[in-house]
Amino acid sequence: MQYSSELIQTMRQALETVMASVPAHQSVFGLKAAVAECILKAAAHGQTSYDGLVASASDQIQAIVSMLT
Numbered sequence: 001m002q003y004s005s006e007l008i009q010t011m012r013q014a015l016e017t018v019m020a021s022v023p024a025h026q027s028v029f030g031l032k033a034a035v036a037e038c039i040l041k042a043a044a045h046g047q048t049s050y051d052g053l054v055a056s057a058s059d060q061i062q063a064i065v066s067m068l069t
Contacts, residue, residue, distance in 0.1 A: 007048055011039050014053035021058065026065045034064045 003011070015036050022031065035057050042056035 001044055003043060007043060010048070010050050011036075011043060011053060014039055014050055014057060017054050018057040018061070022061060026061070028065060028068045030068050031064060034068065035061070038064065 015032070018035050018039075019027075019032055038057045038060045039053050042053055047053055047056055
């Protein structure tokens, strides 16, 4: 799937925002990649707003951390 440069920048910003909100004790190996994948999936399903991407990824943080630990 191809994304516009604007959407790619929005996804990057969303990723950095979500990662900045993760407490240090939850920042496990592979977390950033898994959050990025979550953001990509949300974009593939039509979520293109910054707030929507942040919300989509933030909602999955606990599940991702649990899966990776």
